[in-house]
Amino acid sequence: MAPIVEDDDFVGTLSDNDLVSDEEVEVPATNGTKRKRETKKQSAVKKQKKDTDENGEKVDEDVDSEFEFGLEDGITALDDYEAFVGDGSQAPKKAIDVDDIVARRRKVEDIEPVSESDGSEIDGEEDGEESEASFGGFGAGADLGENEDGVAEDEEDEASESGFVDEPGNEVAAPTPHPDDLGSEAGSDAQEDALEEEKRNAFFEPETKTPNGTAQISFTSLSLSRPVLKGLSSIGFSTPTPIQSKTIPVALEGKDVVGGAVTGSGKTAAFIIPILERLMYRPRRTATTRVAILTPTRELALQCFNVAKKLASHTDITFGQAIGGLNSREQEKQLKLRPDIVIATPGRFIDLERNSPSFAVNTVEILVLDEADRMLEEGFADELNEILSKIPKSRQTMLFSATMTSKVDDLIRAGLQRPVRVMVDAQRATVSGLVQEFVRLRPGRESKRLGYLLYLCSKVHTDRAIVFFRQKKDAHRVRIVFALCGMKAAELHGSMTQEQRIQAIESFRSGKASFLLATDLASRGLDIKGIETVINYEAPQSHEIYLHRVGRTARAGRSGKSCTLAAEPDRKIVKAAVKGAKAQGALIRQRTVDPKDADTWQTKCDSLQDEVEAVLREEKEEKALASTERQITRADNIVTHRDEILARPKKTWFESEKDKKSAKQKGAVVLNGPEVIDKEKKGKGKLSNKQKKRLLDKDDRKAGMEWKKGKSMGERAVGKVVKQKGGGAGAKPKGKPKGKPKR
Numbered sequence: 001m002a003p004i005v006e007d008d009d010f011v012g013t014l015s016d017n018d019l020v021s022d023e024e025v026e027v028p029a030t031n032g033t034k035r036k037r038e039t040k041k042q043s044a045v046k047k048q049k050k051d052t053d054e055n056g057e058k059v060d061e062d063v064d065s066e067f068e069f070g071l072e073d074g075i076t077a078l079d080d081y082e083a084f085v086g087d088g089s090q091a092p093k094k095a096i097d098v099d100d101i102v103a104r105r106r107k108v109e110d111i112e113p114v115s116e117s118d119g120s121e122i123d124g125e126e127d128g129e130e131s132e133a134s135f136g137g138f139g140a141g142a143d144l145g146e147n148e149d150g151v152a153e154d155e156e157d158e159a160s161e162s163g164f165v166d167e168p169g170n171e172v173a174a175p176t177p178h179p180d181d182l183g184s185e186a187g188s189d190a191q192e193d194a195l196e197e198e199k200r201n202a203f204f205e206p207e208t209k210t211p212n213g214t215a216q217i218s219f220t221s222l223s224l225s226r227p228v229l230k231g232l233s234s235i236g237f238s239t240p241t242p243i244q245s246k247t248i249p250v251a252l253e254g255k256d257v258v259g260g261a262v263t264g265s266g267k268t269a270a271f272i273i274p275i276l277e278r279l280m281y282r283p284r285r286t287a288t289t290r291v292a293i294l295t296p297t298r299e300l301a302l303q304c305f306n307v308a309k310k311l312a313s314h315t316d317i318t319f320g321q322a323i324g325g326l327n328s329r330e331q332e333k334q335l336k337l338r339p340d341i342v343i344a345t346p347g348r349f350i351d352l353e354r355n356s357p358s359f360a361v362n363t364v365e366i367l368v369l370d371e372a373d374r375m376l377e378e379g380f381a382d383e384l385n386e387i388l389s390k391i392p393k394s395r396q397t398m399l400f401s402a403t404m405t406s407k408v409d410d411l412i413r414a415g416l417q418r419p420v421r422v423m424v425d426a427q428r429a430t431v432s433g434l435v436q437e438f439v440r441l442r443p444g445r446e447s448k449r450l451g452y453l454l455y456l457c458s459k460v461h462t463d464r465a466i467v468f469f470r471q472k473k474d475a476h477r478v479r480i481v482f483a484l485c486g487m488k489a490a491e492l493h494g495s496m497t498q499e500q501r502i503q504a505i506e507s508f509r510s511g512k513a514s515f516l517l518a519t520d521l522a523s524r525g526l527d528i529k530g531i532e533t534v535i536n537y538e539a540p541q542s543h544e545i546y547l548h549r550v551g552r553t554a555r556a557g558r559s560g561k562s563c564t565l566a567a568e569p570d571r572k573i574v575k576a577a578v579k580g581a582k583a584q585g586a587l588i589r590q591r592t593v594d595p596k597d598a599d600t601w602q603t604k605c606d607s608l609q610d611e612v613e614a615v616l617r618e619e620k621e622e623k624a625l626a627s628t629e630r631q632i633t634r635a636d637n638i639v640t641h642r643d644e645i646l647a648r649p650k651k652t653w654f655e656s657e658k659d660k661k662s663a664k665q666k667g668a669v670v671l672n673g674p675e676v677i678d679k680e681k682k683g684k685g686k687l688s689n690k691q692k693k694r695l696l697d698k699d700d701r702k703a704g705m706e707w708k709k710g711k712s713m714g715e716r717a718v719g720k721v722v723k724q725k726g727g728g729a730g731a732k733p734k735g736k737p738k739g740k741p742k743r
């Protein structure tokens with residue numbers, strides 16, 4: 001039995017509906033004496049707002065555009081009104097914590113945590129053995145034969161059968177080159193067809209040899225001004241990394257840049273330093289927003305914001321945020337002051353650009369797309385087009401990623417003009433300090449994946465490890481299992497509020513949690529010091545994502561390990577990873593885990609299934625209770641603050657609901673592959689909450705209840721709750737219809 005059960009009733013720590021930010025608004029205090037600052041849930045008002053989530057996967061951050069009374073889980077549409085609490089404080093959103101539930105249940109039911117001490121078989125065992133291998137395919141190679149425990153030899157046979165082997169002479173099925181593999185071949189440029197080469201020559205600025213070559217240079221030799229140099233030394237940067245020394249001079253000239261260098265090589269500072277330097281010479285008479293930096297995830301945007309602020313600490317350069325999941329009113333206030341640099345996620349950027357008159361983007365002179373290949377992928381395309389259509393074409397554009405595409409057709413979309421290509425490392429390379437381990441799950445043992453994971457986390461990679469899952473529900477379920485086993489873990493995925501997401505990272509960063517169980521939300525860009533191991537519970541959808549995941553360790557010249565559980569479905573990515581590693585001479589190892597150890601842990605996991613279900617049930621009940629409480633508060637507020645609610649302008653969005661959905665789906669396919677999406681679509685014949693809500697709302701409309709298109713959001717909600725009509729002040733949509741940027 002597969003330990004990770006796909007369950008439509010998966011309950012995130014908080015629901016997807018809770019993917020909202022708390023926002024402050026001026027509302028009359030209920031006692032009628034004084035206007036107080038109070039918080040509100042943005043979601044219902046921002047009916048068409050959306051933002052980035054799961055590794056930048058687009059999500060409806062709030063509610064669907066056909067706003068109707070919140071029947072979905074009873075809360076969706078009313079999120080806006082819960083925060084109108086009388087005492088002026090923020091409406092409490094009850095945090096539902098798996099650890100609390102597990103601790104409570106332990107107390108009540110006297111359940112002992114399942115730990116390694118329970119496993120007598122495990123106690124006496126040595127850690128899983130590593131065999132350093134010069135194998136080119138998985139589970140094969142001369143070195144494995146020397147392993148005395150016999151496991152590797154068995155695996156060698158099995159590996160051949162399953163086609164994991166690609167050593168010359170060992171192949172069973174001739175490996176068909178995967179596009180990922182092709183890209184990792186040395187000299188792949190030479191294989192490109194003439195047309196692409198021609199396009200490339202016409203598109204990129206001809207490469208000039210940098211006078212410095214590979215010689216180490218200092219920041220001072222890059223002609224940076226004193227405040228910028230002071231910022232660099234205060235952050236502890238004394239020597240530029242290769243991508244920095246190559247990029248800074250080009251970017252200072254105002255040229256467009258396409259930059260690529262391995263994970264953890266300092267790309268962030270590579271674009272921030274020249275931006276700060278250029279801004280040192282800006283006219284200061286009128287405050288103007290001149291720089292926009294876009295990243296695919298909120299965490300990355302926040303991280304970039306913090307790094308940029310530190311680097312600029314000795315300058316007068318100002319910053320603003322347009323980052324999803326955070327207080328939007330606060331961001332509006334910052335943007336009103338026209339900060340020099342705005343750091344943003346695409347969804348919130350568009351939202352504020354369209355709905356906040358104080359946010360002007362027509363003055364932007366420099367645009368940076370961090371993790372640019374992700375931003376150019378399906379799922380972000382429409383948002384990016386919208387943003388590019390609003391920013392002046394005369395801008396400087398800089399694109400960076402560890403897996404930067406140099407496909408001209410992709411880059412043309414970003415509106416680059418004769419960009420300079422600054423590629424420091426071979427494409428699809430990993431850092432030199434990384435050792436990549438693979439644990440082979442032989443055919444028939446895939447269902448023991450969780451047993452392998454628990455064995456590894458309890459005996460081998462016991463601390464500072466980030467474990468990647470493809471699906472949030474798996475990450476969540478395994479988190480419960482970890483909690484039941486007494487292992488300190490935090491989870492990070494898109495079904496959590498931004499506050500919870502930040503807390504999870506903090507808990508892992510501070511060492512409170514030894515493990516971070518994450519989806520690909522965390523695979524790109526996150527720079528958490530001291531991550532020792534990246535564990536892939538299963539291989540990701542693409543070799544690129546694999547490279548970003550394993551790049552969370554061994555950063556900035558440090559060392560680290562990755563450990564990938566590899567069964568048959570993971571074969572394609574494992575092959576690509578091994579091939580890539582071989583091509584660059586990186587260290588790869590096969591870790592052999594005694595099947596008995598994995599079985600022992602798997603048996604324990606299986607025995608915990610009932611308890612996991614019980615925790616999920618309790619979590620669901622707590623969530624339902626919390627949502628009912630919020631609903632009551634909201635209904636109360638609707639009655640009390642009706643006029644205030646109706647006076648709010650209606651927000652606009654550039655895409656229709658249908659477009660949004662299709663973009664979201666495309667983004668999800670890029671991340672998880674079409675099979676997963678199909679599986680999700682088929683589900684178990686159950687309707688999603690959103691679907692249920694739509695059906696119920698449809699019935700309501702048929703029954704003649706008040707609902708009219710074109711009314712303001714507040715009016716519709718009030719019409720439904722208090723059965724009154726009111727004259728809402730609808731806002732003028734500021735934006736143009738969507739279209740491709742013309743350059």
Ligand SMILES: Nc1ncnc2c1ncn2[C@@H]1O[C@H](COP(=O)(O)OP(=O)(O)OP(=O)(O)O)[C@@H](O)[C@H]1O
Pocket residue numbers: 236237238239240241244261262263264265266267268269401402524525526527551555556
């Ligand atoms: N010149 C430098 N000297 C010392 N440390 C540096 C320097 N530049 C960057 N770093 C450090 O290197 C680490 C990685 O930097 P950064 O996050 O910018 O990498 P990246 O290339 O953007 O990685 P990714 O591709 O994963 O996003 C950070 O901890 C940063 O503080």
